[in-house]
Amino acid sequence: MSVIDATHFAVLGAGHGGQALAGYLSLKGFKVNLYNRSSDRLNSLRLMGGVQVEGEIQGFAPLNVVTSNIEEAIKDAEIIMVVVPATGQRFMAENLVPFLKDGQIIVLNPGRTGGALEFRQIFKERNVTVEVIISEAQTFLFASRISGPAQVKIFRIKNSIPVAAIPAYKTVEVVTALRKALPQFVPEDNVLKTSFNNIGAIFHPTLTILNAARIENTHGEFDYYIDGITPSVALILEAVDSERVKVAEALGIRAITAREWLYSAYDAYGRNLYEAIQNNPGYRGIRAPYTIFTRYITEDVPMSLVPISSFGKMLQIPTPTIDCMIQLANILHNKDYFVEGRTVEKLGLAGLSVKEIREMVVVEANSSS
Template structure:
């Protein structure tokens, strides 16, 4: 491979180490950034990451740093692999050091990630000509298995990606596919954002199973036992509200049942049956605590933007509103205030036509 594409991977958690290792094993130079240096020290000591699972081998990581400037200098593609609640902070850190022509990819964006990063760069007066893109979901199922060790359980077949502005999506995907052929183009960041099925499943199941999680410390099958017919009824309502807000934006979002069919080839007469028929959910255990990213990440960066845009567009979201309120009560936080509102996404007061123009042109 001549002059392989260099990547910066921001975040050295489960996903960041998996992606950095995967890219390095494929022969691409990788710089790995983490805000706190402690997690990087074993990688620095060994000079790389031991990857196990669906792909395996020792992945050399020549640069593992807590200096954001060092991580991204001269790099064409910046892969952000952080909880979505960290997107605003990482955008603020990146802003002074970005270079013309760089591509920032959120893995994944959850709901409104690319729009939030765009807004932060505008607020911080960044004038560099950069592209922002977001993936609908993360490429791997992966876990850290030890110091400088990561296991990749599964590499997903296809990952929809959209750029902001939308007309640059094909160029972004072509660039990424040199190293990651699983990426495929999606219509726009509105589509990737509203096809975020974790927004439906994660907060609802966790909140409605709060007592069971606390009494068993998560010792039950999250989807198979945690989704009863009653829980599934609430899931159906959350899903309907997500789809209706998307429709008001002129976006055709897939339903949770359609997603289960496309992702796992399972079906049922209703969402409960489809979930129960999914062998891929067998054995997935519940979180051991309700203080988990299924609430701390998915409520402010998935449910809040859906509800906020619904309010702006006159689409009621009573079930989603209730879950946001319950999450705030359970955690003693104001997720409405913390979350991605239409204002924080730079969309407040815009018409549907203006939102589509922004998404297509990037606001240029």
């Protein structure tokens, strides 16, 4: 059963992005159920009956259901929008399993690196038999922040969000279902492409680690990109980026470089990554995190850098700079992100050939596809 022009959404996660997306969809005239694992964050939303949206789109957005019960949240929803840090996606997958219904579409916003593959593997392990589609966005639609109780501000809405389903031939069904609500979502080749075009993997962890002293001394009181990226720091970012692109190439994926992404996303210009960043007005005024215990490390290292490194090891593509950044994060946080993060073993891909992986993401048909 295919969904055409979906009208009923479940948004899982009531953080900055979740509240923004729920409010946006409601203001566009769609029925929205909002779920959060912890009920504390929902109190003001329940009291108000919705969320006040400011910024790029404005108005009070009524919500159909506000709940910490995931079964209630996804009941009758055609589209399930997962809007949580990638570290919380496994929890969502495991808790969705008993309540999924035929025809529902799951969209990870975003999947980081391997999000849809992780969902697929969890559903396979749990013997999911209902016909649902798993998909992931390459990045999140908004730049947004909670600005008060039951209040969220959308600073910017991106023009284009690549999305891919697993298997890839189902991507058209996802885009068709979303076309009225979210016309910004456009089809990407497959989930390997969305996963390896995860540019946050390049900027966030490395830049935070290399600016650790400055972050601790100033509590983030500096321009994260403009001040935090010097010519020398940019060289290290380019090394990380080059390794990501080479691993993607080994999988048959032509990944966009960070510099190319800056050109297309922000109309930036420059002969190298440093110049492109400094010539990007969109980065001016963005402050650094106030602590090194930030999602830029806790999410982007295990859910972005670790899977790239893991794919590299399996495909015999060296990733020395990426591995160095992961190890530095381990020291800073007293963790072992190599163990905690997404790996080819956890994604059910260990031992598969490139041909087998590509066939799986493009054409595999199984009960949880």
